[in-house]
Amino acid sequence: MSAVVRSTVWLGFFSLILVAWWVMYTMVMQMDLDLLGRPGAMAERMRQMDPGMDMYMPMARFLPLFVMWGAMMAAMMVPTMVPTLRAYEDLMTSANGTRAGWLAVLAGYFSVWLVFAAAIAALQLLLLHGGVIDMLGIAKSRWTAAALLLAVGLFQFTRAKEICHGVCHSPMMYFIGNWRPGAAGGFRMGLGLGIFCAGCCWGxxxxxxxxGVMNLAWMGLATLFMVIEKLPQIGHYVTKPMGFTLILGAVVVAGWPVLTGG
Known part of the structure; x- marks a missing residue:
């Protein structure tokens, strides 16, 4: 029976990921965007609208944005939980873990990302009404895009990134040092892991x-990188190279004169 339960919960876990990606794909299609988040004819007209005059538009209201970001968090961050949940399973016998605790770890972790979804949805509204991004969440200035790439690239080299990534990269050590039995304990540990993960991956x-926040290609590549970054065998080897890549991307986007001949 334990094998059946284990297979069932893992099937539900991967089904959640597939549903989240299906929801994101459906939203992209309904907004007349391609997989790169580029607008079709109808979406292009929406981009030209004054956000202050079109508050009825879904991308200019908090609840639709929160739903979108919540689905995005499920699609992008839940897959990164595989090493963590496997680590918990390894401790279920030796450390008196339970399947309820396993589910609670996942629930606590995702709760943190739902809070993050609410915060970034509010940030998107502020940026929209401040004229920094358009209705589709795309930066209006290449300088803004370059600044974001540079900031996230530099963050890859910080002590904060190192600490947060260390926890995400070695969940077994986190469990050993912070072990709490039962569902309540699992939820508490999930919250802690979620906070460190948010600190690692917010950028x-x-x-x-x-x-563009609806760019499925970006979502897929970012998810792949974050999964690789958390793999115990190779995770430490990709963090700083990604930092260099993002910084180079900032230079290219900004159109640095040495590169452009300007």
Whole structure:
């Protein structure tokens, strides 16, 4: 029976990921965008509208934005939980863990990302009404996009990134040092892991404003990188190279004179 339960919960876990990606794809299609978040004819007209005059538009209201970001968090961040949940399973026998605790770890982790979804939805509204981004969440200035790329690239080299990534990269050590039994304990540990994960990966969410928050290609690449970054065998080897890549991207987007001949 334990094998059946294990298979069922893992099937539900991966089904959640697929549903989240389906929701994002559906939203992109309904907004007349392609997989790169580029607008079709109808969406292009929407981009030209004054956000102050079109408050009825979904992308100018908090609740639709929160739903969108919540689905995005599920699509992008839940896959990164696989090493963590496997680590918890390894401790279920030796450390008196339970399947309820396993589910609670996932619930606590995702709760943090739902709070993050609410915060970044509010940020998107502020940027929209401040004229920094358009209705589709795309930066209006290449300088804004370059600044975001530079900020996230530099963050890859900070002590804060190192600490947060260390926890995300080695969830087994976190569990050993912070073990709490039962569902309540699992939820508490999930919250802690979620906070460290948000501290590690927030920049890749914010980068959505550089190329469009509905860009499924960006979402897929960012998800792939964050999964790789958390793999115990190779995670430490990709963090700083990604930082250099993002900084180079900032230089290219800004159109640095040495590169452009200007």
């Amino acid at each position: 890749f969410m914010v980068l959505g404003f550089a190329g």
